[in-house]
Amino acid sequence: MFSKACQYAIRATVLIAMEGRNGRRMSLVDIAQSTGSPPAFTAKVLQQLARAGILDSTKGPNGGFDLTPAKARKVKLSMVVKAIDGDDVYKGCGMGLPQCNAKKPCPLHDHFQQVRDDLRRMLEGTDMHTLSLGLDAGTTYLKR
Amino acid sequence: MFSKACQYAIRATVLIAMEGRNGRRMSLVDIAQSTGSPPAFTAKVLQQLARAGILDSTKGPNGGFDLTPAKARKVKLSMVVKAIDGDDVYKGCGMGLPQCNAKKPCPLHDHFQQVRDDLRRMLEGTDMHTLSLGLDAGTTYLKR
DNA sequence: TCTAATTCGGATAAAACTATCCTAAATTTG
């Protein structure tokens, strides 16, 4: 469904949002540690998110990545997915035709569109702040 | 969502199912032509499907790939997807944790599970015969 | 039986994705 890069991006952003609720910033190594993702590769992913304006980064001692609760409420899952994988997964044709087009639909169109639009609504309606709530409550986990 | 190989597989299988309704077989080059997919690569994909028992192949003159209407009704989309991409897309964790596990869920679990299960139900409930019906009716298309 | 058509399988190559490493730049702290 999502690429590894995108899954790392989601895990990291949710974690940073949780830490942001305590007014803290997180360093790359802590993020990689807590999400069980490869540090160097995760660095690239976080840089993409920072460039996309999805999270803020600070260099130097006590630097790292952060996301204020106010901003975390505005950052939807769809924005993270789009920044890393593009929006094809929740907007494209399921059978790979150049564009989904109801006027000239693929055989799967009617069946697929429903599921895909549910996915799109879910991604566009879910924000990072919400996803981060279960983490320190101990009801959800970022790695196993 | 699905890999290119899997999209080619779906397009090809639907087409073969349509031709099967007329009791005909289709050759690789005709399939590649009608679905707009690269012939050599499509060959590999079709071989996988044949090995998986999803469609039948015949060598020699007038050979090709075929799928009887009776069998096309039994071949679900999920079988094609699983044969090419595996079942992770409709069974795995959205954030990439090793397994989706409701006892130790990722932050996305509740949101994602619904969409993913809708996808699974759609894939498991849609058969190739049904998908092929619109093709010769001219209401659906395999390429643009 | 010979030939042509066609899939099968292996080898190979190109592109994309995943991953690592190293140096530069920025920032805090002493």
Add this chain to the structure above:
DNA sequence: CAAATTTAGGATAGTTTTATCCGAATTAGA
């Protein structure tokens, strides 16, 4: 100002996916 910390960015590898090519095997038909 110097040193330490931390992200940024470029270079480079390894792996997987996508794609092509070619010869072998099989089969229909002349």
